[in-house]
Amino acid sequence: MPQPRVLVLRAPGTNCDEETAFAFEQAGAIAERVHVNRLIENPALKDRYQVLCLPGGFSYGDDIAAGRILATKLRQHLSDLVDTFVHGNGDRLVLGICNGMQVLMRLGVLTEGLPSPVDAPATLSWNDHGRFEDRWVHLAVDKTPCVFLKGIERMYLPMAHAEGKFVAASAEVLETMQGEGRLALRYADGEQGAIDNNVLPFPLNPNGADANIAGVCDATGRVFGLMPHPERHIEATQHPFWTRRSEQPEFGDGMAMFKNAVDWFA
Numbered sequence: 001m002p003q004p005r006v007l008v009l010r011a012p013g014t015n016c017d018e019e020t021a022f023a024f025e026q027a028g029a030i031a032e033r034v035h036v037n038r039l040i041e042n043p044a045l046k047d048r049y050q051v052l053c054l055p056g057g058f059s060y061g062d063d064i065a066a067g068r069i070l071a072t073k074l075r076q077h078l079s080d081l082v083d084t085f086v087h088g089n090g091d092r093l094v095l096g097i098c099n100g101m102q103v104l105m106r107l108g109v110l111t112e113g114l115p116s117p118v119d120a121p122a123t124l125s126w127n128d129h130g131r132f133e134d135r136w137v138h139l140a141v142d143k144t145p146c147v148f149l150k151g152i153e154r155m156y157l158p159m160a161h162a163e164g165k166f167v168a169a170s171a172e173v174l175e176t177m178q179g180e181g182r183l184a185l186r187y188a189d190g191e192q193g194a195i196d197n198n199v200l201p202f203p204l205n206p207n208g209a210d211a212n213i214a215g216v217c218d219a220t221g222r223v224f225g226l227m228p229h230p231e232r233h234i235e236a237t238q239h240p241f242w243t244r245r246s247e248q249p250e251f252g253d254g255m256a257m258f259k260n261a262v263d264w265f266a
């Protein structure tokens with residue numbers, strides 16, 4: 001099986017790049033952490049990679065708005081790189097985790113092709129309670145073309161963010177996204193929780209996101225952004241109650257996402 005090469009993009013304030021690269025490597029990929037300034041110096045570096053991953057953290061200190069500055073830098077200096085991974089020949093993948101999803105949202109690649117009643121079809125806003133929130137959440141996968149979520153029904157993952165509330169500009173945006181399978185990942189009520197479009201109470205929905213949205217993809221399913229952290233649950237012993245389980249699964253819930261990415265290139 002060809003080993004895909006993953007570009008894990010770093011910027012000042014990124015803090016999940018090591019774990020994310022490790023998760024991809026455990027899944028069978030070759031992952032390299034590359035600083036955004038190295039790519040600006042040498043844009044041709046991008047041609048080494050099949051997957052672009054924007055990891056979590058506080059890029060540029062979350063100044064102005066989380067993800068805003070890195071997104072602007074990418075748009076100004078590396079639009080060709082973004083275009084190659086997002087569109088290109090349709091043979092590459094893009095994953096944004098937490099701050100990475102924030103960057104993808106600010107770039108507009110996760111809401112491409114949607115009706116836009118105001119300046120953007122959707123955005124990420126501050127959590128309803130106005131604070132940084134760090135907790136484990138139950139997630140359910142909706143019917144979706146998302147490559148990363150193939151075969152996954154549920155996950156239990158940590159979330160850790162302040163600006164993670166997905167807000168759509170209109171009901172039409174949400175309907176279109178759901179129709180295209182783009183509302184891929186939702187906060188759910190416990191392990192058996194189903195997809196629910198009615199906003200679940202805190203802490204089930206930790207930020208008040210519309211339709212309990214935790215992750216969205218583009219229309220092709222190759223570009224995916226999620227607020228929870230799959231790279232923080234790739235081993236069974238990272239589960240908060242692992243010592244109380246009689247049997248351990250082979251991997252933590254997040255691992256399947258990284259394996260799906262690797263398998264897509266097989």
Ligand SMILES: NC(=O)CC[C@H](N)C(=O)O
Pocket residue numbers: 055056057058059062066097098099100132160161162163164
């Ligand atoms: N874990 C993260 O990537 C945090 C994202 C961002 N800094 C926020 O607080 O919203």
